[in-house]
Amino acid sequence: MATCNSVASAATEDNCPICFDTLATKRILILHPCMHRFHHTCIMFWFESRPTFEKSEFTCCLCRTVLKRPCDEKGELVMLTYPMEEKGDKIDVDRIRNTISLVKLWTVISGSLDKLKDDKKNAQIGNKVDEFIADIDEETVKLQERQKSTEIVFVRKTLSVSSKVRKLFAERRLRQRIIASAFEVVRTRGQKRALEQKRVDAEEAFEKEMEGVAVTARKEFRQLCAAALAAAAARNATAAGQARQRSRAVAKRSAQTNNEQQPKRSR
Numbered sequence: 001m002a003t004c005n006s007v008a009s010a011a012t013e014d015n016c017p018i019c020f021d022t023l024a025t026k027r028i029l030i031l032h033p034c035m036h037r038f039h040h041t042c043i044m045f046w047f048e049s050r051p052t053f054e055k056s057e058f059t060c061c062l063c064r065t066v067l068k069r070p071c072d073e074k075g076e077l078v079m080l081t082y083p084m085e086e087k088g089d090k091i092d093v094d095r096i097r098n099t100i101s102l103v104k105l106w107t108v109i110s111g112s113l114d115k116l117k118d119d120k121k122n123a124q125i126g127n128k129v130d131e132f133i134a135d136i137d138e139e140t141v142k143l144q145e146r147q148k149s150t151e152i153v154f155v156r157k158t159l160s161v162s163s164k165v166r167k168l169f170a171e172r173r174l175r176q177r178i179i180a181s182a183f184e185v186v187r188t189r190g191q192k193r194a195l196e197q198k199r200v201d202a203e204e205a206f207e208k209e210m211e212g213v214a215v216t217a218r219k220e221f222r223q224l225c226a227a228a229l230a231a232a233a234a235r236n237a238t239a240a241g242q243a244r245q246r247s248r249a250v251a252k253r254s255a256q257t258n259n260e261q262q263p264k265r266s267r
């Protein structure tokens with residue numbers, strides 16, 4: 001902690017240690033336990049540039065303290081979402097380990113997007129600078145892309161292990177061989193044209209079947225995500241209900257105490 005404090009005093013308290021701009025221009029993230037403060041976007045960029053995205057490897061880039069949790073200004077835990085948006089036409093799938101559940105990732109992103117919506121509303125009410133709101137908008141777009149990628153990766157993974165897809169590819173190879181050898185024996189232009197048409201039709205049918213498998217996988221992913229979201233909402237409702245019960249019990253207790261005390265006071 002001593003090192004943390006000395007580094008903190010070296011940096012200006014109200015500036016982001018990464019971009020040196022004033023902290024007030026964007027959302028703030030506070031790292032625990034070192035309590036160093038950064039722009040949310042700046043420190044996220046640091047986290048996501050780590051070679052592996054493992055929780056145990058999250059460190060403060062200022063003091064290298066291993067982090068327990070990153071919080072926003074209100075002390076609410078900020079969820080880290082796996083950086084997996086498409087780069088060009090390719091998703092950086094190699095960085096995603098199988099242990100990461102894509103459905104869980106989707107729901108985490110969904111929660112973060114809800115929070116961003118609230119952040120934007122509060123920023124508008126609080127008359128924050130344009131830069132502050134633009135930063136929220138950028139983050140929203142980034143997370144939306146990331147959320148879309150979870151589905152793409154799920155479909156890709158499903159297709160890669162699907163026995164139906166394997167069968168479709170095997171049938172296609174066989175068909176191509178048969179058509180190729182038929183081409184060697186046909187003589188007339190009409191016969192060749194008919195064969196060519198057969199090849200095109202078969203290829204179209206193959207693409208359609210493949211798309212069907214992908215559609216089913218997408219549907220499955222959406223159902224899993226909807227179920228996970230509903231389960232999370234139910235958990236939250238239970239927690240909120242318990243909190244309400246607790247506060248009612250506290251209110252009742254304090255009312256009782258007041259009633260017991262009042263007669264004494266009135267005397």
Ligand SMILES: [Zn+2]
Pocket residue numbers: 016017018019020021038039042
């Ligand atoms: Zn910054």
Ligand SMILES: [Zn+2]
Pocket residue numbers: 004031034035036060061062063064065
């Ligand atoms: Zn630190």
